[in-house]
Amino acid sequence: MTTTRILRSRLALATCGALGLALVTGCTAGTKASSSGGDGESRLGDLQVLTEEATSEVDSVKWNVFQGEPSTVDPFRSADYTPNMINSNMCETLLSQTNEFDIAPNLAESFENPDPLHWVYTLRDDVTFWDGTPMTAEDVAWSLEHNRTDPATFYNYLYSNVESVDVTGEHEVTVTLKRPDYLFNDELASFAGVVVQKKHYEANEDTYGSPATGVMCTGPYMYEKWTKGESITLARNDDYWNDELQPKVRTFEFTFLVDSAAITSALLSGEIDGTYFVPEAGIDQLRNSGRGTVTAGPAPLNLTFVYANSDGAAANPEVRKALQMAIDWKGIAESVYKDTAEPLKIQTPRYAFGAANDDLQEYVDTLPEPPSAKYEEAKKIVDALPASVRSEEISMVLPAVAETQQFALAVKDAATRIGLNFKLKVVPETGYSNYLYDPATRGDIDIFYTTFWSNIPNPLDWLSLTAVTGGLFNQYGYTGIDDLFAEAQGTKDPAKQAELILQMEEKLREDLLPMVPGLEIHNTVWMNNRITGAPAAFNFLYYPWAAHVGGTE
Known part of the structure; x- marks a missing residue:
C-alpha cells in the first residue's frame, strides 16, 4: 500500500489552498444553508x-x-x-464520475457482476488512442493489472481484494476477486480504472509521464x-x-x-x-x-482535523466532546472562508453520500445544527475532568501556511477558553507530510489538520480511508467500525449496505473519531x-x- 504518497492528495488545500486570512476569535455568525442537507448556497449565490x-x-x-x-x-x-x-x-477511466456525483459507464459501455467474485466489463469498440490505434481489451487489462501489481502506483491498495484481471473476449475484460468487494467496481471511476496504451508505456517506462x-x-x-x-x-x-x-x-x-x-x-x-x-x-x-x-x-470536501494519539488527553471522549462544541465552526466558515463553507453534522459531506444518499440525508436532517462556540457548556465538561487530564498538553501540528494557521488558531482559541492545555506546532510546508506518514516523526502529536476528499462519491471509500484499520487517515488506530465496514464491503444489496453505512456514521459521530465533522468547503x-x-x-x-x-x- 502506497500510504506515503496517496495522502498527499488529501493535503492539497492544507498546503496550497488559497483561502482567507482573517483570525477568528469568538465569532458566532450563522451560515446560509444547513450542513449536508437541502440545496446549498454561498455568498456567491x-x-x-x-x-x-x-x-x-x-x-x-x-x-x-x-x-x-x-x-x-x-x-x-x-x-x-x-x-x-x-x-x-x-487519460480516461473505465467508469466515469459525473458532474452530479454519480458513477456511470465510460470506456466500459457496460458491466455485470454474474457472481460475488467476478466483474465483467464490456468495452466500447469505437475508442482510439491519439495515435489512431484502437483501444483493445489487452490495453485495458494491462492497465488494471499495472495498478494491481505495481506497489508504486497510487491506486495499488484498492486492488487488495483482486486475484487477477484477464482478457475474456475481443471487447471484454474480467476481474476475479479473492473475496466479494462491492466497493471495487465504483473505484474504477478514479484512476484505479485508468486506461493507457500498453505499447507506449512499455516503450517509455523509465520516462513515462x-x-x-x-x-x-x-x-x-x-x-x-x-x-x-x-x-x-x-x-x-x-x-x-x-x-x-x-x-x-x-x-x-x-x-x-x-x-x-x-x-x-x-x-x-x-x-x-x-x-x-x-x-x-x-x-x-x-x-x-x-x-x-x-x-x-x-x-465533497471536509476541512477538519484528525485525532492521532490514542494515549493522550484527547483520547478522553469528554475532551473531544468539549472541544468540538467550543470551536466556533460558524465563525470560521464566515470570517476565514467567507461563507464558501458551512459546518458539517457528520464527518462525511453530502456530495460523497453516493448510493446511500437517501438514508444518510434522512439521518442528517434529523440532527441538530452543529454546536459552535458553546464555551460555557464546554467549560463545564472540562471542569469536571480530573486535573491530570486538564493539565495534559494537547498538541496540533500544521504546515506553515498562513491560511491554515488561521483555522488552527481558532481551534487553539476554543481550547484555551475552556481550560484545555493546547499547543500548536507549526512545521515547514515541505515537511508536514512526514508527520502524517511517519510514526517516528509523528510521535505523540494529538491532532492533524487536513482538508479531505475521497477518490469517488461513495461513503465506503470515504470511511475506508478515514476510519477503518489501515486507513490512510486513521493514525489513531480506531477500530470501532471495522466489522461493520467489512460486512458492508461484502454486501451486494444496496439497501442493506446503506443501513450498515448509516450505522457507521452514527458510531463515528458519537465517538468523534478519528476525523471530526468540520466544514464542508465549496x-x-x-x-x-x-x-x-x-x-x-x-x-x-x-x-x-x-x-x-x-x-x-
Missing part, C-alpha cells in the same frame, strides 16, 4: 453544478493549477490536485509539450470518441502560479483565463471587476468574460472538465 454552456470555439485558453507544477503526468502516480486537473482531460515522453491515452485532449517551470500544453483531440462531449478549445495551457495575490492579478489582467479554487482574498475584487465570473459549486471557479462552460462542481480530478470550456460569442 446558489451552488451550481455547471456554468453557462459555451457557444463557440476558442483558439487557446490559459488555466492556472493553483497547487503549482506537478512532478509527473503519469496517471498511475497521480493523486493530487495539479496532476489530476491536467490528467483528467487526457515526464516532459520528454508525456502519456498516450484516449481523452479529449492530447499531451503536446511541457515547458519546465512555465506550463503544460494540451492539444485538442479532433477524433475524440465521445460525440456528446466534443472539446471547443484548440489548445489548453496550464500555468503554475501558487501565490494568491499573483493569481488574482493574473486573472484580472487577462494573463490567465481561469482557475479553480479562486483565492479567497481576491474573490470580492474578482467578482466586482466586471472582467469575469466567480461561481461556487458543490464539493468549490469555486473563475472564468473571464471570453470563456465559459467549466463545471463548477468539484469534479475536475477524474472527469474531462476542459471539454466543456469554450467561447461566449
Whole structure:
C-alpha cells in the first residue's frame, strides 16, 4: 500500500489552498444553508453544478493549477490536485464520475457482476488512442493489472481484494476477486480504472509521464509539450470518441502560479483565463471587476482535523466532546472562508453520500445544527475532568501556511477558553507530510489538520480511508467500525449496505473519531468574460472538465 504518497492528495488545500486570512476569535455568525442537507448556497449565490454552456470555439485558453507544477503526468502516480486537473482531460477511466456525483459507464459501455467474485466489463469498440490505434481489451487489462501489481502506483491498495484481471473476449475484460468487494467496481471511476496504451508505456517506462515522453491515452485532449517551470500544453483531440462531449478549445495551457495575490492579478489582467479554487482574498475584487465570473459549486470536501494519539488527553471522549462544541465552526466558515463553507453534522459531506444518499440525508436532517462556540457548556465538561487530564498538553501540528494557521488558531482559541492545555506546532510546508506518514516523526502529536476528499462519491471509500484499520487517515488506530465496514464491503444489496453505512456514521459521530465533522468547503471557479462552460462542481480530478470550456460569442 502506497500510504506515503496517496495522502498527499488529501493535503492539497492544507498546503496550497488559497483561502482567507482573517483570525477568528469568538465569532458566532450563522451560515446560509444547513450542513449536508437541502440545496446549498454561498455568498456567491446558489451552488451550481455547471456554468453557462459555451457557444463557440476558442483558439487557446490559459488555466492556472493553483497547487503549482506537478512532478509527473503519469496517471498511475497521480493523486493530487495539479496532476489530476491536467490528467483528467487526457487519460480516461473505465467508469466515469459525473458532474452530479454519480458513477456511470465510460470506456466500459457496460458491466455485470454474474457472481460475488467476478466483474465483467464490456468495452466500447469505437475508442482510439491519439495515435489512431484502437483501444483493445489487452490495453485495458494491462492497465488494471499495472495498478494491481505495481506497489508504486497510487491506486495499488484498492486492488487488495483482486486475484487477477484477464482478457475474456475481443471487447471484454474480467476481474476475479479473492473475496466479494462491492466497493471495487465504483473505484474504477478514479484512476484505479485508468486506461493507457500498453505499447507506449512499455516503450517509455523509465520516462513515462515526464516532459520528454508525456502519456498516450484516449481523452479529449492530447499531451503536446511541457515547458519546465512555465506550463503544460494540451492539444485538442479532433477524433475524440465521445460525440456528446466534443472539446471547443484548440489548445489548453496550464500555468503554475501558487501565490494568491499573483493569481488574482493574473486573472484580472487577462494573463490567465481561469482557475479553480479562486483565492479567497481576491474573490470580492474578482467578482466586482466586471472582467469575469466567480461561481461556487458543490464539493465533497471536509476541512477538519484528525485525532492521532490514542494515549493522550484527547483520547478522553469528554475532551473531544468539549472541544468540538467550543470551536466556533460558524465563525470560521464566515470570517476565514467567507461563507464558501458551512459546518458539517457528520464527518462525511453530502456530495460523497453516493448510493446511500437517501438514508444518510434522512439521518442528517434529523440532527441538530452543529454546536459552535458553546464555551460555557464546554467549560463545564472540562471542569469536571480530573486535573491530570486538564493539565495534559494537547498538541496540533500544521504546515506553515498562513491560511491554515488561521483555522488552527481558532481551534487553539476554543481550547484555551475552556481550560484545555493546547499547543500548536507549526512545521515547514515541505515537511508536514512526514508527520502524517511517519510514526517516528509523528510521535505523540494529538491532532492533524487536513482538508479531505475521497477518490469517488461513495461513503465506503470515504470511511475506508478515514476510519477503518489501515486507513490512510486513521493514525489513531480506531477500530470501532471495522466489522461493520467489512460486512458492508461484502454486501451486494444496496439497501442493506446503506443501513450498515448509516450505522457507521452514527458510531463515528458519537465517538468523534478519528476525523471530526468540520466544514464542508465549496468549490469555486473563475472564468473571464471570453470563456465559459467549466463545471463548477468539484469534479475536475477524474472527469474531462476542459471539454466543456469554450467561447461566449
